[in-house]
Amino acid sequence: MPQPSTEFGEELRKRRLDAGLSLTALSAAVHYSKAQLSKVERGIKAPSRDLARLCDAALRAGGALIALVTTSVSGTPDEPTPGGIDEEEWTMQLSPDGSGWFQPMGRRQVVSAGAASLMRWRSGGQGPVSPATGAGMLEASRALFTHYRRLGQSVEPGFLLPGLIAQTHTLRELSAHADSHTRQELLALGSRYAEYVGWLVQETGDDQAALWWTQRAVDLAAAGGDGALAGYALVRRALVTLYQDDAEQTVALAQRAQSVRLPSRIRGLAAQREAQGHALAGDRDACLRALDRARVLLACQVDDADAPVIGTMHLPDSVGMVTGWCLFDLGRPREAAEELNRQLARVSPDAVRTQVRYGVRRALAYAADGEIDHACTLTEPLLDGVAAVRSATVTIDLRRLARVLARHSDHASVRQLSPRLGTLSRFTNS
DSSP: OOOOOHHHHHHHHHHHHHTTOOHHHHHHHHTOOHHHHHHHHTTSSOOOHHHHHHHHHHTTOTTHHHHHHOOOOSSSOOOOOTTTSOGGGGGOBOOTTOOSSOBOOOHHHHHHHHOTTGGGGBGGGSSOBOHHHHHHHHHHHHHHHHHHHHHTTTSOHHHHHHHHHHHHHHHHHHHTTSOHHHHHHHHHHHHHHHHHHHHHHHHTTOHHHHHHHHHHHHHHHHHTTOOTHHHHHHHHHHHHHHHTTOHHHHHHHHHHTTOTTSOHHHHHHHHHHHHHHHHHHTOHHHHHHHHHHHHHHHHTOOOOTTSOOSSOSSOTTHHHHHHHHHHHHTTOHHHHHHHHHHHHTTSOTTOHHHHHHHHHHHHHHHHHTTOHHHHHHHHGGGHHHHHHHOOHHHHHHHHHHHHHHHTTTTSHHHHHHHHHHHHHHTOOOO
């Protein structure tokens, strides 16, 4: 919980007076009550991060107020170590009853579940996999991966993780019996499966396991001769620090992933993440520069028609959507809402997880801008999707939305929405 801060309160009061604003005027600008702002200025009440961002933008503090309430996470996310998660846990699957994140599944079980036919791909159960057989396996596995990613937009991670993990093992096992060219392709595809597993595991709220799986993806890619995925792993690690509100580490990790040796798409995605880190810190100019760089890099990427897309495949304009995301963190909720409106209109209705993730943030932007009833109107149709995809990252913004709306309990729309919103914002996968 944030602690009352005399330093923040004093700085807020100083900047407010320097700007010639009364408490009433600042209250109208940030949509917090005059009484609450007064308590914050006097050090009686702790400022939330959202309040700090709104005040920072309203008073043009350039991130100075945000910095006073930012508690940095010490160090970068831990590098997954070989001893941290053993080989049996490589084959984790969600327990059917939802009790506990994962239950270990033995190596033999996973091979029988996802790779029982592996030996039938080999000549008479002996010898290497033929090129034709390897090509057939690659084609089928690529099509299956696309199908999994589409399913991931509308169902919770627990339905997909066992099959994805089994398929990752299948590709790794098969690569050991293939010719060198086919082996590289099988390992490259296996790395994409492992990276997607890591993302879904993060959606369950288990950051440590998510980072571990991302490292397994890097290992598989490197074994297949592809060192580029190590750069994307930094982008994934930066997503963890982003949701921990650690602006400094988010920027640092994202900048490391912008090496000129990496493909344009990875550098473009890293620039987007860097922009989000700058937005957390309240640095608007650095944020916009990173977004401009991201747009250039993503526009000049060269796609491999056979390779699965790294990063999201459901955003027609990822830079535009991230711009809307950043504007909210920069304390500009009205601009954020308008940009997110434009971008969400372009997202397929079938991409439920994407609609929910950015839809909740749009509702949060409207609520922060004082349009409480409209925020409730936008939120209500999202709640079935929230329940369906069971996303830990979406829940973070849902909780923020619930806190904003709780300050406006006199609105009938808030009272009507509150029971279910409260239930879903307390939701965990554990």
